[in-house]
Amino acid sequence: MEAVMKQKLSSQEAMTLENNHGAHNYHPLPVVLSKGKGVHVWDAEGKRYYDFLSAYSAVNQGHCHPKIVDALKEQAETLTLTSRAFYNDVLGAYEKYVTDFFGFDKVLPMNTGAEAVETAIKLCRKWAYEKKEIPENQAKIIVCENNFHGRTTTIISFSNDPDARENFGPYTEGFIRIPYNDLDALSEALKENNVAGFLVEPIQGEAGVFVPDDSYLTEAAKMCKENNVLFIADEVQTGVARTGKLLACDHENVKPDVLILGKAISGGVYPVSAVFANNEIMNVIQPGQHGSTFGGNPLACKVAIAALDVIIDEKLAENAEQMGQLFRQRMQKMVDSFELLSKVRGKGLLNAVVINDSPDSTTAWDICVALKENGLLAKPTHGNIIRFAPPLVISEEQLHECCDIIEKTISEF
Ligand code: PLP
Numbered sequence: 001m002e003a004v005m006k007q008k009l010s011s012q013e014a015m016t017l018e019n020n021h022g023a024h025n026y027h028p029l030p031v032v033l034s035k036g037k038g039v040h041v042w043d044a045e046g047k048r049y050y051d052f053l054s055a056y057s058a059v060n061q062g063h064c065h066p067k068i069v070d071a072l073k074e075q076a077e078t079l080t081l082t083s084r085a086f087y088n089d090v091l092g093a094y095e096k097y098v099t100d101f102f103g104f105d106k107v108l109p110m111n112t113g114a115e116a117v118e119t120a121i122k123l124c125r126k127w128a129y130e131k132k133e134i135p136e137n138q139a140k141i142i143v144c145e146n147n148f149h150g151r152t153t154t155i156i157s158f159s160n161d162p163d164a165r166e167n168f169g170p171y172t173e174g175f176i177r178i179p180y181n182d183l184d185a186l187s188e189a190l191k192e193n194n195v196a197g198f199l200v201e202p203i204q205g206e207a208g209v210f211v212p213d214d215s216y217l218t219e220a221a222k223m224c225k226e227n228n229v230l231f232i233a234d235e236v237q238t239g240v241a242r243t244g245k246l247l248a249c250d251h252e253n254v255k256p257d258v259l260i261l262g263k264a265i266s267g268g269v270y271p272v273s274a275v276f277a278n279n280e281i282m283n284v285i286q287p288g289q290h291g292s293t294f295g296g297n298p299l300a301c302k303v304a305i306a307a308l309d310v311i312i313d314e315k316l317a318e319n320a321e322q323m324g325q326l327f328r329q330r331m332q333k334m335v336d337s338f339e340l341l342s343k344v345r346g347k348g349l350l351n352a353v354v355i356n357d358s359p360d361s362t363t364a365w366d367i368c369v370a371l372k373e374n375g376l377l378a379k380p381t382h383g384n385i386i387r388f389a390p391p392l393v394i395s396e397e398q399l400h401e402c403c404d405i406i407e408k409t410i411s412e413f
Pocket of ligand 1: 058112113114115117149201206207236237238262
């Protein structure tokens with residue numbers, strides 16, 4: 001045991017260990033990372049790569065950001081976990097900071113994105129019974145086709161991805177699925193009895209970076225308001241400056257009734273997630289009705305404060321907006337000249353390039369393997385879609401270098 005932990009493993013050895021001893025619930029690109037700094041990661045043999053996944057947009061602030069790591073170290077030596085059985089002297093300050101930051105009365109702290117989505121679902125249902133007076137167990141939440149909100153039993157119950165669902169039933173009831181970016185479908189669904197909420201990703205990330213029409217969120221939020229239905233934005237992937245604004249909803253000045261954040265709220269340094277709402281909604285949750293041993297621990301709170309400070313201090317939303325425009329311009333030129341590429345789409349630094357091939361092909365995977373050889377890491381979201389989402393600290397010079405790598409790879413493919 002000690003021998004395995006002490007020796008410096010080669011990439012091959014590390015992959016073999018994972019393969020033999022870990023559940024096969026992921027299909028990673030064959031690269032073993034052992035160090036990260038800013039926009040770069042290094043493999044076990046010391047080769048350097050640009051990271052264009054950013055841990056699915058958790059590492060918006062760049063790998064091992066010194067300010068966030070310092071906050072972690074300092075708090076780790078002071079107090080890490082008390083549980084919520086007692087008060088701690090960091091949680092309240094964090095709650096004040098983060099609610100001011102995002103403009104809500106209250107926050108409910110959790111750890112992972114899926115937990116935060118579960119929390120939002122429970123909050124919405126409880127609000128529906130206690131405030132909207134929906135009859136017991138009748139509340140329905142509208143969701144979208146091709147959604148991705150996590151992996152819990154309830155969340156996969158309203159997914160339409162066969163891999164996520166098959167043989168994990170029986171499924172949780174109480175969801176109506178409608179096409180994404182379809183206001184007529186939303187309008188129809190809102191006519192059903194006992195609708196409590198509309199849960200939506202402002203841009204569908206895992207589905208392949210689907211950006212809805214310009215006024216979709218505005219209109220959807222308005223329709224929800226008219227029907228006394230909670231507009232619940234899952235900004236776990238789009239939030240915290242990724243799309244060129246603090247929140248993707250900010251592009252339309254839409255304020256969700258319930259906001260779900262995760263991933264980059266901690267800069268990827270520690271699992272932190274959060275659900276935000278104003279008092280008339282959040283106050284339906286009373287002691288004993290929801291919780292988490294780790295949620296709101298002092299370490300998480302200090303890390304999240306530092307991570308959000310970095311977003312503002314380094315103007316990461318502004319940089320994401322500018323670099324995103326540059327990236328799409330460069331990719332559009334490639335789309336115009338390479339038949340292999342059919343489209344680029346996205347907002348800020350959440351972008352995808354669509355390959356001229358079927359969703360069942362391995363072309364996107366093969367391109368990602370070739371990109372890796374050329375020093376850039378990205379991951380397909382489908383057989384024909386590659387998401388490009390570098391840390392938001394990327395400079396113009398670095399971005400051009402990365403576009404050169406992508407161009408070279410595609411031209412040789
Ligand atoms: N919601 C969205 C929009 C996501 O993209 C994800 C993860 O990719 C989640 C929820 C789940 O987050 P986690 O993997 O931290 O549970």
